Amino acid sequence: MSNAETVLDTEITKSVDNSLTRKLKDIAAGFVGGATQVLIGQPADLVKIRLQTTSATSSFQVIKNVIKNEGILAFYKGTLPPLFGVGVCVSLQFYGFHETKRQILQYTGQPSLNLWPQTYIAGAMAGVVNTPVTAPVEQLRILSQSSGKPVSLRETVSKIYREQGIVNGIYRGFGITLIREIQAYGVWFLTYETLIQKIIDLQHYKSRDQISTPELLASGAIAGNALWLLSYPLDVIKSNVQSDGFGKDSKFGGSSLKALRYIYSHHGLTGFWKGIVPCLLRAVPCSAGTFASVELALRLMG
DSSP states (O other), rough: OHHHHHHHHHHHHSSSSSHHHHHHHHHHHHHHHHHHHHHHHHHHHHHHHHHHHHHHOOOOHHHHHHHHHTEEEGGGGGGGHHHHHHHHHHHHHHHHHHHHHHHHHHOOOOOOOOOIIIIIHHHHHHHHHHHHHHHHHHHHHHHHHHSSSSOOOOHHHHHHHHHHHHIIIIIITTHHHHHHHHHHHHHHHHHHHHHHHHEEEEEESSSSGGGGGGHHHHHHHHHHHHHTTHHHHHHHHHHHHHHOGGGGGOTTOOHHHHHHHHHHHHHHHHGGGGTHHHHHHHHHHHHHHHHHHHHHHHHOOO
16 A cells, blocks of 8 residues: 555544544434424324224324324323434434444545445444334334323333233334334435435535525435335334234234234235325424434534
8 A cells, every 4th residue: 555545544534533522412413303303293103103003094084083082182192202212213323324424434435425325324224223222112102102092101111021021022023123224214314315415516515514404404304205105114014013912912923924914914005005194294394303403403513
C-alpha cells in the first residue's frame, strides 16, 4: 500500500465519528422519534390490529364498535408499553442503522454508503438490533388491542410469564418478528435515504442540514408506505401468532407456518392484506413525524 493510500484510509477512519457522545445522540434522537410515532399512530394501530385479528371487515365498523362498546379513550389502549417500548425500539433502530453505517464505512474505506445494498443492510441491522425489544412489546400491545375487555398490563405479563415462561410466552413470535423487522427496516431506511439523496441532488444543497422540514416529512411519509407495502403480509402473520390464545386456547402454538396456512385457508391471499388501508394512512404521519423529529433532534444536538 502506498503512503498516499495509507493517508487516505487514515483520513476516512478519522472522519467516522465513533465517539460515545455521537452514539448517545443517535439514541436520544431515536427516542424522540419513537415517542412522536406512538402519539400520532396509536388510534390507527388499534384499528389495524382489530382488522387483522377479528371478524371485522372495515375500519368504520371497528371504529364504530370501539366507540360504542369501549369509549373513545379505548383508541389509546395499550399506549403505555409502546410509548416507552417504541421509544426504546426507535432509539435502537437509529443507533443500529448509524452504527452499522459507521462499521461499513470503516471497513470499506468509503466516504459514504451506497444505496444498494449497503443502506438496505444497515437498515436490516437496525431491525435485528430492535427485535429483542420489539417482540415482547408488540406481544403485549397486540394482546391488549385485540381484546374487547379491559386488560391490566401487570396481570397480563405475570400470567404469561407464570404459565408460558419467557420463550413461549413473552417472546412468542420472535422469529416472525425478526424476519419482518429485517425486511421492513431495510426498505424503510433505503427508501428514505434514496429520497434524501435525490432532494440534495435536485436542490443542489451543500449539506443534509439544508433540507427543509416539509421535504423531510414528505420523504418520511413515502418511506413509511414503502415499508408496509413490502412487509405487510409478514406483519399479518405476526399479529395472528401474537394475538393467539395460550395453551389449550392456542390455534397456532406459536407457529408462523400454522398461522400462514390458517390465514390462507380461511381468507385466501386477501387475508394477508387485511387492515392495509388504515395501516398506510397511519404510516404517512407516523413515518413522516419519526424521520423529521429524529433529523431535527440531531441538528439541535449537533
